Amino acid sequence: MVIGLLTGGSDCQGLNAAIRSIIRSAIQSDIKVVGFNQGWKGLLENHPIPLGLENVSGILPTGGSILGTSRINPKKIKEGIPTIEENLRKQGIDVLVGLGGVEAQSVLLELHKKGFPVIGVPATLDNDIGCTEYCIGFMSSVDVVADALDKLHTTASSHHRVIILEVMGRRSGWIALYGGLAGGADWIIIPEVQTYFSDLADHLKKRREMGKYFSIIVVAESAKMPEIPMPDLKDKDDTGQLRLDRRNIGMRIGEHVEKTTGFETRVTVLGHLQRGGSPVAFDRILATRFGSHAVEMAVKKQFGKMAAFRGNNIESVDLAKVVQESPRPVPIQLYNTARMFY
Numbered sequence: 001m002v003i004g005l006l007t008g009g010s011d012c013q014g015l016n017a018a019i020r021s022i023i024r025s026a027i028q029s030d031i032k033v034v035g036f037n038q039g040w041k042g043l044l045e046n047h048p049i050p051l052g053l054e055n056v057s058g059i060l061p062t063g064g065s066i067l068g069t070s071r072i073n074p075k076k077i078k079e080g081i082p083t084i085e086e087n088l089r090k091q092g093i094d095v096l097v098g099l100g101g102v103e104a105q106s107v108l109l110e111l112h113k114k115g116f117p118v119i120g121v122p123a124t125l126d127n128d129i130g131c132t133e134y135c136i137g138f139m140s141s142v143d144v145v146a147d148a149l150d151k152l153h154t155t156a157s158s159h160h161r162v163i164i165l166e167v168m169g170r171r172s173g174w175i176a177l178y179g180g181l182a183g184g185a186d187w188i189i190i191p192e193v194q195t196y197f198s199d200l201a202d203h204l205k206k207r208r209e210m211g212k213y214f215s216i217i218v219v220a221e222s223a224k225m226p227e228i229p230m231p232d233l234k235d236k237d238d239t240g241q242l243r244l245d246r247r248n249i250g251m252r253i254g255e256h257v258e259k260t261t262g263f264e265t266r267v268t269v270l271g272h273l274q275r276g277g278s279p280v281a282f283d284r285i286l287a288t289r290f291g292s293h294a295v296e297m298a299v300k301k302q303f304g305k306m307a308a309f310r311g312n313n314i315e316s317v318d319l320a321k322v323v324q325e326s327p328r329p330v331p332i333q334l335y336n337t338a339r340m341f342y
Contacts, residue, residue: 001031001095001298001299002031002092002094003022003034003095003097003295004033004034004035004048004093004097005022005036005067006036006040006069006096006097006098006099007068008040008070008101009039009069009124010124011069012123012136012140012141013063013125013276013283014136014137014140014283015069015287016060016062016065017059017061017288017291018121018136018290018291019056019099019291020059020291021289022097022291022294023051023052023055024053025292027053029295031298031299032050034048034051034093035050036049037049037067038067038069038070039072039104040084040107041072043087043088044072044087046087048091061278061279061284062278065099073107075106075110084107084111094117094298095117095118096119097120097121097294097298098120099123100122101122101124101128102323104123105306105319105323105326108306108319109319109323112303117304120305120319120322121290121306121307122136122308122322123135123136123137124137125140125175125274125275126171126175127172128170128171128174128326128327129306129326130321130327130328131306131322131325131328132310138174138175138283139283140280141179141274142175142178142179143182144273145175145176145179145183146182146183148268149179149180149183150183153184156216157213159214159264160213161214161264162216162263162264162266163214163215163216164217164219164253164266165219165250165267165268166219166249166250166269166270167219167270168270168271168274168275169190169222169223170221171222171327172191172330173193173335176188176189176218176219177330181337181338184216184341185217185218186203186212186215187200187203187204187217188217188219189217189218189220190223190330191222192332193332194224194226195225197226197228198227200257201257201261203215204257204263217257219249221244221247223249228252228253230247233246245271250267250268251267254266254267289309290314293316304320305317305318306322
């Protein structure tokens, strides 16, 4: 058997740990692994790379992906899916294992519908893939957010400022909510819950009246506030998705806070710091378990499925169900837990 391997979509911490696990597990099962550089782009251009133990030595704690990745979505390219299928067959690939987010899993599903064997591994710091409780990269990004909040607290308290931290989250507020909880945020704004600026302003004023002269606000990049107009976005990335960084929601909220309350306000945008650097221990273990399970699925010919973390177990879930239940929103119970600490 020959496994084809790629990382599709945005990078995140833990991809190399998963790649390492897949290659080492495959070798133990006498399976060959062939990688493709730059995600779907490498497969579209048919640039295979034989992978072995020499490729994975020392990469467990390394961020990024040794295979590289790209935001190209073959579903949005004319003859993209047929070209990928043809190239996979030319290279003698028996099953394609794809690491990535919602878009990557949807591409794998299309290949599966065409009759090509595929296996998915969930990897996205947004943590919004259906049917799995955690995705590779999520906990590492939360750690970055929590560390940033620890640092912002000291400067906010010293200067009696409101500080707004804008974090990633294209369709969901997982990073904002988990990071905000871990970092002791005083208000968290996510796309799943309607938040009104008037409520936020009242909250900030009440904190001042209580003698709390600084406040920390965390906002997901895709969140909305009815009172704050957002620009009509036109810029798109390689996948055809809107560039949410162009919204500048953190800065817009900050301007309204300062204008409405008179409190000195500063804004920090973490940006790509959230997806860079070494993966935390949780992601290293999760990626290792996902990778090993993916090879086990290949041996058992469990194709058209994705490895999923459910109740501390690694299970195999149909890709059709995964895509149908994506993006996975933050549960309201967890949001209500966060509100208890405002």
